[in-house]
Amino acid sequence: MITKDQVLEIGSFVKDYLKESAASSDQEWVQSFPRAADHHWQHTLNVLANAEKILEGEGASEEQASVVRAAALLHDVSMFTCDHSIHGRVSSEIAEEYLRKHGYPDAFVQKVSKAVAEHGTDLGPIPPDEQGELFSWEGKVLLEADILDKLGASAVTNALLYLGKQGCLSHEVSRDLAAGSAFERADFFRDYIWTTTGRKLAEERFSFFLAFLARLKEEVVDVEIPTVG
C-alpha cells in the first residue's frame, strides 16, 4: 500500500517535472502560456481530489486506492514533453521508470502504468460503454476524475480566465461558453463516466455548467438594444 509520505514524494516529483519540462519546452503553446506548469499542477491536484471522492463512494480497497492515487498524480507528467496525442503513453513510461527506481512492487507499477496509459486513449472511435469495458477499474476511475475537472465551475472558471486573457468581454462569453470548446468538450466527455459515484458528480457539475450559462443569458444582454415598451 502506498503511504501518505509516498504520495507526497510522487507529487513532489511530478510538480518539479512539470516545472522543469515547461521551462525547457520549445512547444509554442507552452511558451505562450507563462504559468502552464502551475496550471497543470493545480489540475493534477484537482484530479487527485476527484479520485478520492470516487474511491470513497465506490468503497475501493486500499490496493485500488493506492494505484489510483499514484496514477492521478502521474497522469499528465509528460504534458510538456510530447504531443498531446501520445501524452498518456509517455506519462505511463515516466511513471513506470519513477516507480521502479523507487522500489515499488512490480504488480503495483504495472497497474499504475496501465491506468495512466488508458487515460490517454483517443475517445470517440468506440462508444462509451464499450470503451469502459476495455479499461481497468483504476483506469476508469482516473479518467472519470480527470473528466470531472472539465465539467463544472472549474471548467467555467478556466474558460473565463482564458477568454479574459484574450480580451473578451462579458457579452461575448455566453456565446463562447455555449458554443465554444469548453461546452463541447464537457458535453462530449460526460458520457465517458462509468462508476455510480462518478456519474453523480458528473451530472452535478454539468448541471452547474448549464445553470451558469442560463444565468448569464438571463443577466447579460447580447443584442444592440433590448426590446422596450
Next chain:
Amino acid sequence: MITKDQVLEIGSFVKDYLKESAASSDQEWVQSFPRAADHHWQHTLNVLANAEKILEGEGASEEQASVVRAAALLHDVSMFTCDHSIHGRVSSEIAEEYLRKHGYPDAFVQKVSKAVAEHGTDLGPIPPDEQGELFSWEGKVLLEADILDKLGASAVTNALLYLGKQGCLSHEVSRDLAAGSAFERADFFRDYIWTTTGRKLAEERFSFFLAFLARLKEEVVDVEIPTVG
C-alpha cells in the same frame, strides 16, 4: 412618453459618446483597458434590461418607465470624461443638455436628470433605508438596475475576465472572488435595493454568486496536496 425610436436614438448617442470619450481620454485606467467603451456600453444595456424587469414587476406607469429608460441609457455616459466620484452629476448634466436639445418636455428632463444624478450618490454615509427615502422612485429603480449587474453571474464573469487578463489561475480565483472587491462590492450593494421586484432579483443573483463560490471550493483544490488515506 418616450417612443422606441427615441430609446434607440438616445442609445446611439450614448454608445458614440462612450466610444469617442474613451478614445480621447487621458485617464490611465481607460488607456490600459482597450475595450472599455464596449464594456460600459454592454453594462448600459444590461442596466436597461434589468430596469425593464423592475418596471414590469412593480407595475410602473408609462411615464415612470420612460424616465427610467432614458436614465438607464444615460446613467454612465460621462464614465470616461471625469473622476468616478462625480460621474453621476456629470452624466446628469450631459443627459439634461441632450434631452433639452432634442425637445423633451421640461418635467421629463428634470426627472431623468435627477435620477441619473442620484445613482452617483456616495453610498455608505447614510443607512440603506434612509438613503432610499432621499431618492426619487425613478432614481431608486435606476440604482437597483445598476446594482443588479454587480451581483450575479455577470459579476462573476466580469471578475474572472479581469483576473484572466492579470494571468490568474483557477486556484487563485476562489480566494480572489471570495475576499476580493467583486464579492465585497456585491455584499455591500445588495442592501441598496428597495423595490419588491429588485429585492427578489438581487437575492437570486447574490445567491448565484455564493453558489458559484461554493462549487468552486468543492471542485478546486487550493492546498499543496489534499489529505489522503
